[in-house]
Amino acid sequence: MLQCEIVTPESKLYSDEVNFVVIPASEGEMGIYSKHEPVVTTLKAGTVRVTETEGQEPVRYIVAGGYAQIEANRVIVLADHAAALQELDETAIKFHIDDLKEKMADLKDDDPNRAFIEDEVKWNQVLLEQTK
Numbered sequence: 001m002l003q004c005e006i007v008t009p010e011s012k013l014y015s016d017e018v019n020f021v022v023i024p025a026s027e028g029e030m031g032i033y034s035k036h037e038p039v040v041t042t043l044k045a046g047t048v049r050v051t052e053t054e055g056q057e058p059v060r061y062i063v064a065g066g067y068a069q070i071e072a073n074r075v076i077v078l079a080d081h082a083a084a085l086q087e088l089d090e091t092a093i094k095f096h097i098d099d100l101k102e103k104m105a106d107l108k109d110d111d112p113n114r115a116f117i118e119d120e121v122k123w124n125q126v127l128l129e130q131t132k
Helices: 090-105 113-130
Strands: 002-007 012-018 020-025 028-032 039-042 046-051 059-071 074-084
Touching: 002 020, 002 046, 012 046, 012 059, 012 074, 020 039, 020 059, 020 074, 059 113, 074 113, 090 113
Parallel strands: 002 074
Antiparallel strands: 002 012, 020 028, 020 046, 039 059, 046 059, 059 074
């Protein structure tokens, strides 16, 4: 078995023993079983697929940015952003993007909050793509 953790700066989304994990590494998708060679890789926006038991449908998490640390019997996904796919609500995401864009329209170009809001818009657009 393989210990899998998915964490963001805000919270730990997942922690359990699993059979297999697929991550969206910057070099391409990477499949991880126990006894994997140690490696650290950066993540691109995509889906982490966690198969808890062989033959079971994977649990899916959307991630963007960050990196993964892989050891022989452990994988830690340290993502800048992450969300459980089954918890996404397309309507709520669209509303949030519109709200963020309205806030951004009210900001001056040199406002320090602009970069944060732009990042949130990009993240929510990644989430929106995954709901389709």
